[in-house]
Amino acid sequence: MKVMKNSKSHIRxxxxxxxDKLLTQYTASLPFDRRLYKQDIAGGIAHVKMLAKQGIISGxxxxxxxxxxxxxxxxxxxGKFEFKPETEDIHMAVEARLxxxxxxxxxxxHTARSRNDQVVLDTRLFLKEAISDTVxxxxxxxxxxxxxxxxxxxxxxxxYTHLQVAQPVLLxxxxxxxxxxxxxxxxxxxxxxxRVDVMPLGSxxxxxxxxxxxxxxxxxxxxxxxxxxxxxxAVADRDYMLEYExxxxxxxxxxxxxxxxxxxxxxxxxxxxxxxxxxxxGSSIMPQKKNPDVAELARGKTGRVYxxxxxxxxxxxxxxxxxxxxxxxDKQGLFDTVDTLLSTLEVFTGMVRTLRVKPENTxxxxxxxxxxxxxxxxxxxxxxESFRAAHEIVGKLVNYAAGKGKSFRELDIKExxxxxxxxxxxxxxxxxxxxxxxxxxxxxxxPAQVKRSLAKARRIIERK
Numbered sequence: 001m002k003v004m005k006n007s008k009s010h011i012r013x014x015x016x017x018x019x020d021k022l023l024t025q026y027t028a029s030l031p032f033d034r035r036l037y038k039q040d041i042a043g044g045i046a047h048v049k050m051l052a053k054q055g056i057i058s059g060x061x062x063x064x065x066x067x068x069x070x071x072x073x074x075x076x077x078x079g080k081f082e083f084k085p086e087t088e089d090i091h092m093a094v095e096a097r098l099x100x101x102x103x104x105x106x107x108x109x110h111t112a113r114s115r116n117d118q119v120v121l122d123t124r125l126f127l128k129e130a131i132s133d134t135v136x137x138x139x140x141x142x143x144x145x146x147x148x149x150x151x152x153x154x155x156x157x158x159x160y161t162h163l164q165v166a167q168p169v170l171l172x173x174x175x176x177x178x179x180x181x182x183x184x185x186x187x188x189x190x191x192x193x194x195r196v197d198v199m200p201l202g203s204x205x206x207x208x209x210x211x212x213x214x215x216x217x218x219x220x221x222x223x224x225x226x227x228x229x230x231x232x233x234a235v236a237d238r239d240y241m242l243e244y245e246x247x248x249x250x251x252x253x254x255x256x257x258x259x260x261x262x263x264x265x266x267x268x269x270x271x272x273x274x275x276x277x278x279x280x281x282g283s284s285i286m287p288q289k290k291n292p293d294v295a296e297l298a299r300g301k302t303g304r305v306y307x308x309x310x311x312x313x314x315x316x317x318x319x320x321x322x323x324x325x326x327x328x329x330d331k332q333g334l335f336d337t338v339d340t341l342l343s344t345l346e347v348f349t350g351m352v353r354t355l356r357v358k359p360e361n362t363x364x365x366x367x368x369x370x371x372x373x374x375x376x377x378x379x380x381x382x383x384x385e386s387f388r389a390a391h392e393i394v395g396k397l398v399n400y401a402a403g404k405g406k407s408f409r410e411l412d413i414k415e416x417x418x419x420x421x422x423x424x425x426x427x428x429x430x431x432x433x434x435x436x437x438x439x440x441x442x443x444x445x446x447p448a449q450v451k452r453s454l455a456k457a458r459r460i461i462e463r464k
Contacts, residue, residue: 027325029089032332036090039125041073043118044094044109046221047201050214051111061105068102069094069109090122091115112213114205116235116323123331125222127196127244130338131189137345138182138189138251139461144353145182146457149175153451156432157272157362158371165369168432171357173445176453181254183460188247196240199224203231206322236322238312238330245309245334248341249302255344256302259295262351266292271361276354279347294351301340308333366432370398372408375435376427383422393420 045066052062072094075081087093092115099106149172159169199219202209208231215227228234265272266280275292283289315329373394380390397419401411408430416423440446443453 024086024088027088027328028085029328029331030083030085030087030093032335033090033119033122034083034093035335036122036126036331037073037076037094039122040090040094040118041069042125042222043121043201044069046218047113048109049221050217051108053217054212054214056111056211056213057108061108064102064105065098065109068098068106071101072097089115089119091118112204112209112211113201114203114209114235116205117200117203117231120200120203120235121222123334124196124198124200124224124240127240127334128193128223130342131193131196131244133342134189134248134251134338134345135186137342137349138186140349141345141352142179142182142457143461144349145175145179146454146461147353148355148357149179149450149454152357152359153454154447155357155359155362156366156436158366158369159445165371167374168366168371168435169445170436170447170450171362172450172454176450176457178254178258179457182251185247185251185254188250189244192240192243192247195243197225198234198240199227200234203228203234206232206235232322236319238316238327241330241334242309242312242316245305245312245337248337249305249309252298252302252305252341252344255348256299258348258352259292259298262295262355263292263299266290266295270365272358272365274356274358275351276356279351279354294347298344298348301344305337305340308337363432367407370401370408372430372432372435373398375430375438376408378438379427379430380420380422385420385422 048057048062048065048069051057052059057065072081075097081097083093084096087096095106095109098109152171155171156168157171157174158165159167159174199215199222201218201222202213202215219225219227262273262275264270266275275290275294277290279294280290281293283291311333312330315326319326376397377387377390377394380393381387385393397408397411397416400415400419401408404411413423413425413427416427437446440449442449
């Protein structure tokens with residue numbers, strides 16, 4: 001039987017003439033789903049092992065098919081495989097080549113399965129590997145953040161709210177905030193893995209298959225923890241992809257926030273850090289420029305990842321059960337999300353690990369903007385004033401000092417006492433270092449707490 005060269009090359013029975021060339025081009029997914037070849041071949045090998053075990057095909061037929069599939073995998077990896085557009089997708093491409101190699105027995109590969117459960121299997125196997133790579137990438141960035149924090153354990157920076165001077169904090173404390181965000185990202189991806197780790201083969205097109213198959217055997221062969229419970233659900237939903245893309249979107253949001261701070265901190269106005277030359281670019285016209293392009297691109301790529309999530313949500317939102325061809329649009333966005341997140345994590349790790357902190361500039365900046373105002377209010381509270389009254393008193397003091405063009409340190413005690421008789425000479429002990437040390441609560445920025453948090457973070461990294 002000669003294989004027809006059209007988009008339905010192995011399912012021509014219903015049709016009396018080949019598909020139009022335009023239809024073939026429009027419906028083909030091979031240009032992008034070909035990257036699933038490893039997963040597709042692994043699924044095929046496990047499937048024919050199971051078919052032989054159950055007596056559905058012979059042991060010799062299974063052996064021939066498996067040898068053919070392994071040869072195809074080798075051809076692809078060596079760049080010798082011809083991806084023919086008329087084969088439509090990776091499943092048909094592999095099957096067509098198998099038949100060329102082993103003959104009619106190759107047609108038995110598709111016994112007791114459908115492309116509907118086959119594609120879900122492939123993408124689930126792909127995502128299991130992607131989640132593992134993603135978690136490893138996040139851990140690498142976490143380690144880089146800890147390296148920066150530990151190397152700059154005494155460095156003081158300005159803490160902001162509304163991008164206005166708020167309170168002084170340790171740089172290490174600031175870095176640990178991103179460590180915590182990324183730790184939650186890891187939790188999300190690991191939780192996502194529980195729902196990805198479901199073996200769908202045996203669901204067929206939607207109703208299951210009419211063969212005595214062993215789904216538990218397939219799950220074990222392919223490394224899944226359990227099999228799907230409902231054949232319609234197994235082929236009809238893509239929530240496992242959506243969940244990865246949602247977790248990726250949140251993770252990219254965290255990276256984008258760090259990117260924004262790197263952009264700000266490396267500017268001449270802040271001058272808190274300098275990026276290594278390996279992770280910055282120049283200008284084609286302005287020779288003084290050292291642009292934080294990695295950070296800027298990460299901000300831009302975050303929107304791209306968000307877009308893929310919204311695209312798949314929109315694709316799925318009105319589909320009746322079970323499979324619909326709309327779902328072919330699930331993979332390009334998923335692949336790009338995985339690639340974007342992994343590459344961003346990798347380049348961020350290198351950028352963060354090599355940045356240079358300028359402690360003299362961060363400390364100087366922390367001395368601006370009446371950053372100790374909250375500490376003065378706390379001082380009055382400890383003297384017996386209510387916090388609301390203390391807040392108002394210090395607000396008036398700030399207004400007075402700003403009008404005089406003076407810092408808190410430049411005010412004399414008489415000026416302090418104009419606003420409250422509770423101010424005494426001991427107000428002079430309130431310094432930036434005092435402010436940081438006073439936040440000695442669990443999770444606070446006091447040196448002792450930060451050292452404890454760093455040690456805990458290291459233990460988390462080491463035991464993963």
